[in-house]
Amino acid sequence: MFPLRIAALRFAPEGRVVLDELDLVLPGEGISVILGPNGTGKTVLLRLLAGLLPAHGGSIVWGDAPQPAGRLAMVFQQPMLLRMSVFANVEFALRPQAMNSAERRARTTEVLERVGLAYRARDSARLLSGGERQRLALARAWAMRPRLLLLDEPTASLDPSATEAVERIIREIRTEGAKVLMTTHNLGQATRLADDIVFLAEGRVQEHEPAQRFFAHPQSPAARAFMQGELPWRIAFDH
Amino acid sequence: MTQTLLDALSLLGSFDHRLLDIVALSLRVSLTALVIGALLGLPLGAGLAVAGFRGRGALIVALNALMGLPSVVVGVLVYLALSRSGPLGSYGLLFSPAAMIVAQSVLVVPLIAAVTRQIVEDAWRDYAPELSLIGISRLQAVALLLADCRFSLSVAMLAGLGRAMSEVGAVMIVGGNIDGYTRVMTTAIALETSKGDLALSIALGLVLMALILGLNIAVHFIRGWALRRYG
Numbered sequence: 001m002f003p004l005r006i007a008a009l010r011f012a013p014e015g016r017v018v019l020d021e022l023d024l025v026l027p028g029e030g031i032s033v034i035l036g037p038n039g040t041g042k043t044v045l046l047r048l049l050a051g052l053l054p055a056h057g058g059s060i061v062w063g064d065a066p067q068p069a070g071r072l073a074m075v076f077q078q079p080m081l082l083r084m085s086v087f088a089n090v091e092f093a094l095r096p097q098a099m100n101s102a103e104r105r106a107r108t109t110e111v112l113e114r115v116g117l118a119y120r121a122r123d124s125a126r127l128l129s130g131g132e133r134q135r136l137a138l139a140r141a142w143a144m145r146p147r148l149l150l151l152d153e154p155t156a157s158l159d160p161s162a163t164e165a166v167e168r169i170i171r172e173i174r175t176e177g178a179k180v181l182m183t184t185h186n187l188g189q190a191t192r193l194a195d196d197i198v199f200l201a202e203g204r205v206q207e208h209e210p211a212q213r214f215f216a217h218p219q220s221p222a223a224r225a226f227m228q229g230e231l232p233w234r235i236a237f238d239h
Numbered sequence: 240m241t242q243t244l245l246d247a248l249s250l251l252g253s254f255d256h257r258l259l260d261i262v263a264l265s266l267r268v269s270l271t272a273l274v275i276g277a278l279l280g281l282p283l284g285a286g287l288a289v290a291g292f293r294g295r296g297a298l299i300v301a302l303n304a305l306m307g308l309p310s311v312v313v314g315v316l317v318y319l320a321l322s323r324s325g326p327l328g329s330y331g332l333l334f335s336p337a338a339m340i341v342a343q344s345v346l347v348v349p350l351i352a353a354v355t356r357q358i359v360e361d362a363w364r365d366y367a368p369e370l371s372l373i374g375i376s377r378l379q380a381v382a383l384l385l386a387d388c389r390f391s392l393s394v395a396m397l398a399g400l401g402r403a404m405s406e407v408g409a410v411m412i413v414g415g416n417i418d419g420y421t422r423v424m425t426t427a428i429a430l431e432t433s434k435g436d437l438a439l440s441i442a443l444g445l446v447l448m449a450l451i452l453g454l455n456i457a458v459h460f461i462r463g464w465a466l467r468r469y470g
Contacts, residue, residue, distance in 0.1 A: 050368075050372055051372075052371070073372065073373075075267075076368070079369070080365060080369040080370075082383065082386075082387070083386075083389075083390075083469050083470065084387070091375045092383070095379070096373060096374030096376075096379075097374075124469040126470020127469075140373075235288055
């Protein structure tokens, strides 16, 4: 399934170019964080990898195969929670897998304990707080034992305490061997979590570096401007 | 007018057995039609919401149009189907409560299916990415979405019940409005009004309105409680 090789990827719905000739190679371990300004195609890239959008050009190769061999899970910025209990929201996601009822229940209980939601297992998922909802969405993805976990701004609009809890879970999932690819606008979070940074601007990868090197010495003008928070960043980029 | 209203209230207060029989039959016919309408309309509407096939748009337009199907037209079609020379004539259902249930079901199914399709499709638009990544099939999604939208779908059920209980043309044609056998509230109101017995008509009208209003109030409170309980 890895390395994941993306070559000349293009996404241009109705002629509006979002991703253009995007090249990227990702290893099969660690946490890769995609940074970049709004509207630059971060979420689109995740959705293309998940197969939720059709590419208009280029290729995505998983190891040597056109399709991922391992399981792939994604947690969205606004996760879908069914009007069921917290427990049922995890358990139903395991039904398509080759697991019997006892195995599903055991796995569900295990991940709910690990994300700290076991005590709310019987409560309605729709009544959870924002942080708890995101932890539940992570638990559901984690329960599926994904080889690649895609996270689209998993802590957007969460308070620091909830963000810390989510980051702890992401680290645990990485430790269990899943590759994590996530987007964020939170530079602090990127410094805490990332093994490598993919900086996206103008629909292309401007820079792909180990996190420490990126934050110490961003190479591209776009990344430097973004890091300095210059507004509007685009002016700095154009210069 | 006042005297007529007093007579109507007197009929209600005395629990007139003729009136109670008519009310009971109306409820039996309409609730049975509602159950049949739900069993067919809910999966049909949800299936159409998540399905993707050529001609889906035309089917949705047709389904929406069927919501406005004139009840007398349904009455005539069901009459033809159930009459002795019709395809279902051998069952001998014409001029029976069963025939009225068939006619009301024909009216209710498209209504429940169309409302269900709209509600479930809105949910499907939000849920489809995650459900497809999880590996849920469209058939499994139908069951999940029906369960998830259950509170919103109560509106579809209420609309179906309202359509069934207020319907007069079709049940008049296929039921025959036979006293003590196929006479329901709406057909009785039509007949008694033409005969000049306004007291019974008004009494039945009050019961009909009270039933529909009561059901709507009950569903409103149950829905409110459920939303607070389940979010």
